[in-house]
Amino acid sequence: MAKTEKVTLQGNRQWLYTAVPEGKLTTDIFKLQEIDVPEPGPGEVLFRNLYLNIMPGNRAYMMMPDVMQAGRPMTSLAVGEVVASNDPGFAQGDVVEAFAPWQDFAVMPAQALTKRDGGHPVEHYMGLLGQTGYTAYFGFLHAGQPRAGETVLVSAAAGGVGSLVVQLAKLSGCRVVGIAGGREKCAWLERELGIDATIDYKAGNLDGQLKETCPEGVDLFFDNVGGPVLEAALDAMKFGGRIILCGNASQYDSDQPMVGPKGVPLTVILKNLTMRGFPYGAYSQLFSEAERNLWKWVQEGRIKPFYHVIEGLEQAPDGLVALLNGSNRGMAMVRV
Amino acid sequence: MAKTEKVTLQGNRQWLYTAVPEGKLTTDIFKLQEIDVPEPGPGEVLFRNLYLNIMPGNRAYMMMPDVMQAGRPMTSLAVGEVVASNDPGFAQGDVVEAFAPWQDFAVMPAQALTKRDGGHPVEHYMGLLGQTGYTAYFGFLHAGQPRAGETVLVSAAAGGVGSLVVQLAKLSGCRVVGIAGGREKCAWLERELGIDATIDYKAGNLDGQLKETCPEGVDLFFDNVGGPVLEAALDAMKFGGRIILCGNASQYDSDQPMVGPKGVPLTVILKNLTMRGFPYGAYSQLFSEAERNLWKWVQEGRIKPFYHVIEGLEQAPDGLVALLNGSNRGMAMVRV
Numbered sequence A, B: 001m002a003k004t005e006k007v008t009l010q011g012n013r014q015w016l017y018t019a020v021p022e023g024k025l026t027t028d029i030f031k032l033q034e035i036d037v038p039e040p041g042p043g044e045v046l047f048r049n050l051y052l053n054i055m056p057g058n059r060a061y062m063m064m065p066d067v068m069q070a071g072r073p074m075t076s077l078a079v080g081e082v083v084a085s086n087d088p089g090f091a092q093g094d095v096v097e098a099f100a101p102w103q104d105f106a107v108m109p110a111q112a113l114t115k116r117d118g119g120h121p122v123e124h125y126m127g128l129l130g131q132t133g134y135t136a137y138f139g140f141l142h143a144g145q146p147r148a149g150e151t152v153l154v155s156a157a158a159g160g161v162g163s164l165v166v167q168l169a170k171l172s173g174c175r176v177v178g179i180a181g182g183r184e185k186c187a188w189l190e191r192e193l194g195i196d197a198t199i200d201y202k203a204g205n206l207d208g209q210l211k212e213t214c215p216e217g218v219d220l221f222f223d224n225v226g227g228p229v230l231e232a233a234l235d236a237m238k239f240g241g242r243i244i245l246c247g248n249a250s251q252y253d254s255d256q257p258m259v260g261p262k263g264v265p266l267t268v269i270l271k272n273l274t275m276r277g278f279p280y281g282a283y284s285q286l287f288s289e290a291e292r293n294l295w296k297w298v299q300e301g302r303i304k305p306f307y308h309v310i311e312g313l314e315q316a317p318d319g320l321v322a323l324l325n326g327s328n329r330g331m332a333m334v335r336v
Helices: A056-061 A122-126 A131-143 A160-171 A183-193 A206-213 A227-236 A266-270 A280-299 A313-324 B056-061 B122-126 B131-143 B160-171 B183-193 B206-213 B227-236 B266-270 B280-299 B313-324
Strands: A012-017 A030-035 A044-053 A075-085 A095-101 A105-109 A151-154 A175-180 A197-200 A218-223 A237-245 A274-277 A307-311 A331-335 B012-017 B030-035 B044-053 B075-085 B095-101 B105-109 B151-154 B175-180 B197-200 B218-223 B237-245 B274-277 B307-311 B331-335
Touching: A012 A313, A030 A313, A044 A095, A044 A122, A044 A313, A056 A075, A056 A313, A075 A122, A095 A105, A095 A122, A122 A331, A131 A160, A131 A237, A131 A280, A151 A160, A160 A175, A160 A183, A160 A218, A160 A331, A175 A183, A183 A197, A197 A206, A206 A227, A218 A227, A227 A237, A227 A266, A266 B274, A274 B266, A307 A313, A313 A331, B012 B313, B030 B313, B044 B095, B044 B122, B044 B313, B056 B075, B056 B313, B075 B122, B095 B105, B095 B122, B122 B331, B131 B160, B131 B237, B131 B280, B151 B160, B160 B175, B160 B183, B160 B218, B160 B331, B175 B183, B183 B197, B197 B206, B206 B227, B218 B227, B227 B237, B227 B266, B307 B313, B313 B331
Parallel strands: A151 A175, A151 A218, A175 A197, A218 A237, A237 A274, A307 A331, B151 B175, B151 B218, B175 B197, B218 B237, B237 B274, B307 B331
Antiparallel strands: A012 A030, A044 A075, A044 A105, A044 A331, A075 A095, A274 B274, B012 B030, B044 B075, B044 B105, B044 B331, B075 B095
16 A cells, blocks of 8 residues: 555444543443544554553553543554555554554554564564563563572562563572462462462461461562552561562552552661662663563573453453453453 | 779669650650669670660650560660770770660660770760761662752751751752751751752642752652651652652651551652662661761861750650650750
8 A cells, every 4th residue: 555545444443431430440431433444644654453452550541631531532552553654664564562542443643653573473562572571571670680599579470460570580590479369360370380389369368478478578579569468568578678669450440549558668668678660661772672582581481471362342341341350361452 | 993893873863664655755654763873794884875866766666566665764876985894895984885775874785785986076976977877878878879960859857867968968969958847947957058949848838849949850859757748759759760768757756557658659650769768777887988988078067967965864755755846956866
């Protein structure tokens, strides 16, 4: 398709985000509609979405008016294929990544797109070689600086980021303890990821389970959830321990005002702890390192990405709600 | 006095700590009594207290049963002079530092004492060259890693640690903004310490004052107080900023359960912040470096220790209560 050729593609579904959720997310704030396939203006690119990201952070974005506005299309990180381009930097067939609307076809300015030209199977750009994988890679290896022999605690260990952090921690020679919701997820972590010990937070007595599984304390805690888990983990840290704050998933799906963990700052002071916030975008200069290493480790059989694929754009809201209710294992995505 | 000579010193006052305080500290939980001058047993040392430390942390210790027990003498960091020693490591006249009972004369095992033999005026071992000064030195310079040109925010800036951190920050070429309670303290910071800007937290609108004094955000926040000030400061941090958690003074003098700042973890994540807890004891191997540098800077007129001296052991509880109510400027101590 030449740049100037008129687009005549048919069938463009779009999920509208109609209202800021109050309390737990339900699917009725989303509305599916048919729209025309848009045409790219100067400097714009038309692409077809192939995969949409499903992660707890999507729920957080819904509360941030500078990210998501009710009445506009639902958006998330997405991987797609260029259909037509009015920008010299992109050509038909290019694989691109963007924070894109939930629709079959979308037009965005070229500068909002990132070309993914590593030649890997496309789903990996949504998982292992995208935000989820890079978050685990930089958050754990760069920000966390794990050392062999350390006791590493991972929350939401069966989730997208968590399931990769568990494997990177084993690869680093650490003893790894994972927190997950329910016996089934814990059993999965033991069976598939070779984790050393698990904690089922739904079974209660988090403090006791932490003492039992980490009798000498935790050196490095990779936290995806915040809330009561972070509060309990502060008490389980070794003197001088490090905490990587990666997510606050326990607090996103709620209309309650967030409260901080009561161990901040006193436990952090007395135990000489370091807490590092970690937005993966801060490492954008090093993305090619992550892509190279993560792919190499997959090829060598040392890590394995687990994908939880939701089939069909029409299932996307259900997939997000289910994720927030703790359904998934591995990295969740919608195949459009 | 020979090691074996019987001690016949007279007049030993002692402050008993009679009950764990409920809510704000009042002096009626302390009881002054006369006791005999104790005799040192084998391996023990008799010393006369010269200075007692008065700091917000004393109030925190009262809630920690492994540090302070009701019905026992009140204790704090102290500097004294050896009167008689049954240990080869100490001799009459030695200046010593210890976590000691609030009394004129005390006996402690030699291993609980630290000899201070730098030859400096004794009050400095309670101030600039003791816990207060070292906390500022290591917390700000080592843990904080300030760089010239950075905007540094200091809470309890007129306090013992704070007033030194302000000066170390100026010495490091930083722009320094201090938070203190009341116009008078703020004026003192401007007049005596050459601070660049001040925030009177008692005047309200902390968020607005932070925006006004730190329009480009805060690079490094040295926090002595926790609570609402820490919560507001999280929102005022630059992307990638650092927070040194040194104290939680706003929360000590209360029977309310501590709550954490609501910006933890989400603001810490989104802004890529680092929070470091800082117990000065973690740097004990480097105390001689601190002593050498701090004293040199005083000699060169580049920093100045401000002491708030409470006269007389009988005034110690009043001094602590007054400190907790925000009375002091500089490093507070009791001259026994």
